[in-house]
Amino acid sequence: MSAVAPTTTGRPETAPTTPAALAPRAPRTPGTRRRSLQPGGYLALVLATVVLGAPLVWMVLASMKTPAELYTVPLQWLPGSVNLDNYAQAADSIPLGRLLLNSVGITVVGAGLKVALGLTCAYALVFLDFPFKKVVFGLVIATLMIPPQITIIPNYTLVASLGWLNTYQGILVPGLASAFGTFLFRQHFLTLPRSILEAAELDGAGHWRRLWRFVVPMSTPTLAAVALVSVVTEWNDYLWPFLVIDRPDKMTLPVGLTLLQNTDGMTNWGVLLAATVVVTLPILVVFLVLQRRLVAGLTAGAVTG
Amino acid sequence: MTTVLTPDSPGSSGTPRGSSSGTAAGAITPGAPAPGDTASRPTSTDAPAVRPSSNPAGLPPSDPADREAQALHRSRLGARRRRRNLLWALLLAGPNLVLLLVFVYRPLLQSFYLSTLQWNLGSPVARPVGLGNYVEWFTAPTTGRIVTTTLVFTLATVGGAMVLGLGLALLLNRRLRGRGVARMVAFAPYVLSGFAVGILWLFMFDPRYGLVQELLGWVGVASPQWYTQRPWPLVMIVVVYLWKNLGYVALIYLAGLQSVPQDLKDAAALDGASSARTLRSIVLPLLTPTTFFLVVTMLLASLQSFDIIKAMTQGGPLGSTTTLMYSIYEESFVNGRAGYASAVATVLFLVLLAVTAVQMRFVQRKVHYA
Numbered sequence: 025m026s027a028v029a030p031t032t033t034g035r036p037e038t039a040p041t042t043p044a045a046l047a048p049r050a051p052r053t054p055g056t057r058r059r060s061l062q063p064g065g066y067l068a069l070v071l072a073t074v075v076l077g078a079p080l081v082w083m084v085l086a087s088m089k090t091p092a093e094l095y096t097v098p099l100q101w102l103p104g105s106v107n108l109d110n111y112a113q114a115a116d117s118i119p120l121g122r123l124l125l126n127s128v129g130i131t132v133v134g135a136g137l138k139v140a141l142g143l144t145c146a147y148a149l150v151f152l153d154f155p156f157k158k159v160v161f162g163l164v165i166a167t168l169m170i171p172p173q174i175t176i177i178p179n180y181t182l183v184a185s186l187g188w189l190n191t192y193q194g195i196l197v198p199g200l201a202s203a204f205g206t207f208l209f210r211q212h213f214l215t216l217p218r219s220i221l222e223a224a225e226l227d228g229a230g231h232w233r234r235l236w237r238f239v240v241p242m243s244t245p246t247l248a249a250v251a252l253v254s255v256v257t258e259w260n261d262y263l264w265p266f267l268v269i270d271r272p273d274k275m276t277l278p279v280g281l282t283l284l285q286n287t288d289g290m291t292n293w294g295v296l297l298a299a300t301v302v303v304t305l306p307i308l309v310v311f312l313v314l315q316r317r318l319v320a321g322l323t324a325g326a327v328t329g
Numbered sequence: 330m331t332t333v334l335t336p337d338s339p340g341s342s343g344t345p346r347g348s349s350s351g352t353a354a355g356a357i358t359p360g361a362p363a364p365g366d367t368a369s370r371p372t373s374t375d376a377p378a379v380r381p382s383s384n385p386a387g388l389p390p391s392d393p394a395d396r397e398a399q400a401l402h403r404s405r406l407g408a409r410r411r412r413r414n415l416l417w418a419l420l421l422a423g424p425n426l427v428l429l430l431v432f433v434y435r436p437l438l439q440s441f442y443l444s445t446l447q448w449n450l451g452s453p454v455a456r457p458v459g460l461g462n463y464v465e466w467f468t469a470p471t472t473g474r475i476v477t478t479t480l481v482f483t484l485a486t487v488g489g490a491m492v493l494g495l496g497l498a499l500l501l502n503r504r505l506r507g508r509g510v511a512r513m514v515a516f517a518p519y520v521l522s523g524f525a526v527g528i529l530w531l532f533m534f535d536p537r538y539g540l541v542q543e544l545l546g547w548v549g550v551a552s553p554q555w556y557t558q559r560p561w562p563l564v565m566i567v568v569v570y571l572w573k574n575l576g577y578v579a580l581i582y583l584a585g586l587q588s589v590p591q592d593l594k595d596a597a598a599l600d601g602a603s604s605a606r607t608l609r610s611i612v613l614p615l616l617t618p619t620t621f622f623l624v625v626t627m628l629l630a631s632l633q634s635f636d637i638i639k640a641m642t643q644g645g646p647l648g649s650t651t652t653l654m655y656s657i658y659e660e661s662f663v664n665g666r667a668g669y670a671s672a673v674a675t676v677l678f679l680v681l682l683a684v685t686a687v688q689m690r691f692v693q694r695k696v697h698y699a
Contacts, residue, residue: 082540144424145426163426262635303525307520308520
């Protein structure tokens with residue numbers, strides 16, 4: 025993805041210079057055609073941006089509207105004022121602050137553990153020799169093809185029999201195992217120069233030190249990508265926490281949204297949308313700030329499988 | 330799997346090149362030296378010991394004995410080393426592996442077993458019925474409707490995402506100012522919670538106060554009853570699914586487009602090919618691996634989609650938006666028929682497996698193409 029931006033400026037100068045000497049007529053034609061198409065291109069670009077972005081803007085605007093502003097028949101586009109009553113009301117109906125804390129906690133702990141599990145597992149798969157290594161790798165990779173849906177009923181009965189319904193570990197533990205992370209880390213580790221690790225070994229660094237002092241510092245982009253993807257999936261995860269939790273004080277934000285939908289229903293859009301903003305905004309902020317790394321992680325599947 | 334999937338890289342432009350070469354290396358490194366490794370490593374550590382013994386070459390009788398001692402020493406060293414390695418491997422890979430076995434492989438097998446039982450969630454009694462649940466599913470009056478809904482939803486979302494995604498990618502590939510912003514806006518929905526997105530769009534589709542009915546009003550179309558009147562609830566879900574996943578498809582396509590060699594396009598332009606012709610005869614064929622990857626990925630994701638349906642229609646009205654995936658949830662956790670639901674889950678699993686199998690075969694053939 026990083027290659028996308030620089031080409032923007034580089035192309036127009038370099039393209040005409042080289043072929044101009046060989047075929048003076050040719051480059052001019054596509055050049056003029058391109059210029060004549062630009063207004064159409066910009067129109068389409070603006071249209072696409074507006075259409076794709078409108079729902080998010082509309083959500084934020086609606087979350088600040090009073091019922092009177094929401095339910096008028098020629099639609100009122102902007103709220104009369106920056107009015108956070110809907111947020112307060114949502115926090116009255118469901119423990120919004122508590123849900124936010126739950127979501128943050130579960131996301132941070134879950135993503136952290138997932139990264140640690142993937143990191144250590146990939147280290148063992150790349151830098152250690154042990155029997156049945158290929159079998160272990162096969163087992164890890166094959167889980168990428170097992171849809172989580174098929175595991176839900178047995179996992180639910182297991183979690184229930186452990187007494188883990190309505191607990192944080194009930195939400196967290198069954199989803200911890202890292203296949204995607206292990207895979208990405210392994211791919212990256214295979215590109216690391218072996219000589220550095222061999223030198224570290226000669227200096228008497230054990231595996232634990234080699235992992236944290238040498239491998240981890242050389243893997244920050246992959247680390248960031250795996251961590252961000254884990255954060256996004258943990259935060260957005262819905263079905264599993266929805267099944268495991270029915271007590272409001274243990275819910276995550278998306279599950280709490282269900283609660284609000286069921287209690288306030290579609291009669292109170294402002295409140296429901298205020299809660300929706302609370303669910304979506306943190307991830308949007310993460311996305312805006314760390315866009316490149318997050319996109320690299322989410323689209324890594326296209327490159328690696 | 331690694332080697333199989335590498336050839337996707339035509340669809341992966343500049344950045345991935347590093348990782349794809351890594352994949353290629355990976356195919357060689359762990360595969361080839363793994364057997365030789367255990368033998369070669371101990372020798373290198375023993376190297377200093379070997380030399381002095383071979384230096385006094387005038388003593389032939391000591392040679393075999395010496396060698397024996399060395400072999401003993403070596404194997405003991407190797408054994409210790411191997412034991413230590415195994416310990417580290419258990420420590421480092423063990424937790425992940427145990428979690429995978431307990432929470433992925435165990436439930437996978439148990440699900441097959443549950444599918445042969447007549448058993449309700451939380452009930453202490455279960456009656457083995459063999460393939461009865463499967464027979465029931467194949468003969469149930471609702472199955473036809475569920476399969477049709479799943480097919481329509483899947484084809485519409487995959488097809489729509491491919492066409493619109495390619496269009497968006499072509500647009501984003503042009504040297505226009507502000508395309509970075511457009512790319513960001515297009516991708517943003519992909520990172521959001523599916524459930525929240527469903528709620529948000531439910532409001533967009535509100536037949537009286539929604540933005541969609543307003544826009545339709547501008548062109549003089551009366552808003553259909555999105556929530557209640559078939560087939561509109563299904564259309565609504567397809568639209569939302571497309572909105573959420575379009576950015577992903579466009580971004581992968583964009584990476585593919587940027588890896589199409591400029592000389593090929595220049596050559597086509599020299600030959601007087603129109604841009605539409607270049608697209609059809611040069612760009613699209615070169616994008617085949619990307620297209621194929623996206624179709625499979627979208628197919629798998631679409632068949633498993635749940636959050637949006639749960640948020641917007643709960644499978645209704647009258648089951649008109651109940652897909653295979655949603656029916657598994659409904660049968661197990663609403664109706665409590667866990668045994669039957671496990672059978673349906675197995676059916677879905679087999680479908681997904683078939684899609685994956687086709688992908689692996691096809692991509693393997695693509696190796697020769699790329």
